[in-house]
Amino acid sequence: MKLSKVLLSAAIGLSVSQLGFAQTQITYKSAKTSSSYYQMAVEIAQAVKKDTNSELILTVEESQGSVQNVMESAFRGANYVFTTPPALVGLAQSGKAMFKGRNNPKFDEIRALFPIPSLTMHFVVSDKSGIESFEQMEGKDILLGKGSFGANEGAKYIEMFGLEGKINLSKVELSNAVSALKNGQIDGFVTAGSFPAPNVIEAAAGTGVKVLSLSDEQIAQTKRTKLVIPAGTYTGQQQDITTTSLPVVAYTSSAMDEATAYALTKAFWGQKQAMSDTSPWWKGVSTDMLSNINGKVHPGAAKYYREMGVTLSAEQQ
Incomplete structure (x- = not known):
């Protein structure tokens, strides 16, 4: 019976990916459900699903704010994406302001993916x-x-x-x-x-x-x-x-594998124009906004930017 199922799948040309076994689940920690940033997160999730033919699935989680998003990065898994101003990442990594006394070496592993509306x-x-x-x-x-x-x-x-x-x-x-x-x-x-x-x-x-x-x-x-x-x-x-x-940026950590970060970043930029046609706030987002990122960009995302011809700073690589 099992053999016949395998043969049937091969006969009709279904790949493992098409059968859904290669699907990657990603948590996207956003903002309060009442905010425009939560709506943006939903739009990104839909765009990524479409661009990757459902191989990447983003589950949007409500958040009480950017500080919570950064704090949770120390305890969440490899496929955790969150939004926050770059300034907060710097404060977390240096243990200053609202992160004083809350230092965690995991903060040094935070890596940027792409900018979202400021x-x-x-x-x-x-x-x-x-x-x-x-x-x-x-x-x-x-x-x-x-x-x-x-x-x-x-x-x-x-x-x-x-x-x-x-x-x-x-x-x-x-x-x-x-x-x-x-x-x-x-x-x-x-x-x-x-x-x-x-x-x-x-x-x-x-x-x-x-x-x-x-x-x-x-x-x-x-x-x-x-x-x-x-x-x-x-x-x-x-x-x-x-x-x-x-500025506000979507981040993950160095624990995310390069292929996933690459596919996620590629899907975002690949669907940005379509998102702009539906929601005008995406029109203001461009690769010029990468200059607002003071820390490191994820190697998978950096690979895609190189393919786009976008130059990252030495500090970002």
């Missing part, structure tokens, strides 16, 4: 507010929210640029920012996420808004990465927006 700062103000620059937010009602990267970063900029105590900070929840802006309860709000950001799209479509640009001097002062949101990204946006961003 956390992009948006300072959104209504046309009715008359605000044309960051300085003109003085005396206005601005919603920061609380607890998020955008809220913390926005508060830092307000202090840094001499506006602390000069802005009326609204108590409205960020989830109500768009309706509050439309109703005139606030003059603007601060949010961070991939661009185009869904709440900024909604605000721009429903009422006249402006997303403020920061000067090169202000960006240098923040010590964040400069990012340009192209004209036409949002309704009524006629000029490029210059703002700051926090």
Whole structure:
């Protein structure tokens, strides 16, 4: 009976891979299910499945944040992929800040695969507010929210640029920012996420808004990465927006075999255009963003980048 099954499989031309025995399961640790980054993870999982003909299957796991993702890298298996800003990897490997006293030699084995959309700062103000620059937010009602990267970063900029105590900070929840802006309860709000950001799209479509640009001097002062949101990204946006961003990268560890890392990286870039056609936030991702990776790139991913003609730095190899 067993022999007849083997002969039947051979007769109809089925490979071991087609029978499903070569399927590789990968855990992709992302973000909270309510975030755009979780949706991105689902899109990546679907794209990789399609590109590899189901030979790589990504199971998306919810996360409470990037610190958790990095911490779990020390205890998860070889096929663990997670997202985090490169800066956090550096802090983990040096045992600083939130990783102080939580050192683990496994952190040194973290390896980068590919960039995903950056956390992009948006300072959104209504046309009715008359605000044309960051300085003109003085005396206005601005919603920061609380607890998020955008809220913390926005508060830092307000202090840094001499506006602390000069802005009326609204108590409205960020989830109500768009309706509050439309109703005139606030003059603007601060949010961070991939661009185009869904709440900024909604605000721009429903009422006249402006997303403020920061000067090169202000960006240098923040010590964040400069990012340009192209004209036409949002309704009524006629000029490029210059703002700051926090790069985000998909990582694994050196325990992942080279073939899997290669196939995963190849599938991501192979499907990026198709993902961009469905979700515009992928349009801003390019191989130029590999320069934001301060640590090492996985050898399997590096192999694919060499084939693409992309040059990695000495520190990344």
